[in-house]
Amino acid sequence: MALKVVVDMDVCQDHGQCVFAAPEVFALNDDGKLVVLIDEPDESQRTAVEDAADVCPVQAISIEG
């Protein structure tokens, strides 16, 4: 099963810590709002997105697959 990144946008508070962990997958836009750049990143991003989920202060990120 492919890697899938799901961010609960009702929970996300735009802390942006995930951006440090997985800069190819997450970004803050010009308004400071979180955007997911790639919903289904390549397997090579697994460690990075798992790290991003760990360091999210509000635990809004889940990884499927």
Added chain:
Amino acid sequence: MSRVLIAGAGMGALRTAEALRAHGYTDEIVVVGDERHPPYNRPPLSKEALASKPAFEQLAFRHKASVEDVVWRLGESVTSADLAAHTAVLGDGEVLEWDALVAATGVRARVLPIPGGDTVMRHVVRTLDDALELRWLLTEGSRVVILGAGFIGCEVAATATQLGCTVTCVALDPLPMIRPLGPEFAAEMLRRQVGHGVEFRLGVSVAAMTERGETVDLELSDGSVVTADVIVEAVGSVCAVGWLDGNGLQLRDGVLVDSALRPLVDGVPVDGVAVVGDIARFPNPRFGSDSWRVEHWSLPTDTGRRAGAVLGARLAGVGYDEVLDSPFEPLPAFWSDQFDIRLQSYGMPGLADPDGIRLLEGDIATECVVGYHRGDELMGVVGIGMLRVVNGYRDKVGIGRGEMQ
């Protein structure tokens, strides 16, 4: 079959267990913790979870598949450990043997000794159960007195005010959050808190409490009296390390460890034991030659991963020396939400010289980034808002990390 025993069942315990698995350890992991809940996220307890209905399901950390076979012994505690004999004793007298031990027992809320202070109206906010108990008392119009004006105290002040309570914050410090933030930033935070309706009684202590039916009178050191329906104590923490007594460790302020998080006995590290989270006082060359204990949210993850790597290598007998030699220089990070204010910090602002605190960006009255310098080195940054700008300073924090600010 070997066993890793983790004492404490918070975030640091979970991250250590995950890291042990990630580093190839497949044998038994037993976690013993005195709370009835598996690991959950504590910061919301003074913020959004306290404002709504705190629920374990919303705060629980997800468990990776790799730790599904971890044995969680909740509602129990390790009461003593013998690091030489590799044993630990639980509250009911059961003795557990271990091949590696992780000390992850964290901190308890500090409670002040106050004459007449033995009243059920005193509360703390450390655990989910604390927050559940407190939540139903924060009703519209109730008079809430908060002891302490640090981050937790100020966050609870904001949350209670937003719930319609009348809030008075009593603290010995001259300004809220002054120790990490410095006087100018702290004065601005006071201005904003007061602007939202929080009353502050600063530079005073509580001399006595007198219960009067449903309320408590707090007599302050300046002779004035404040009446409370609810008292919330947020005056710092006490390390839960008494169970490690008798092993020759340095337990004055947490547990003194080396950069591999091994506790030190007469300067010699104890292999097979790791200390993680709030209680680990570890060297961090990013900020100098001292060792520090840091209670920020990011540290249980950083130290848990480090402990998992160190213990995993030792238990496997592979690559231990390499792990010990690898650098460990985590960057502490914290945030705080108070009313419409989001503070974000990186580093250790409290290490700044008294005259080393300078505005780096923006305007302190609106949004800003403040730099905390020791000599020419940037030891920490704190921002009000401006998150992307604050985040841009993250990699410049620490000795020799950034250009001159």
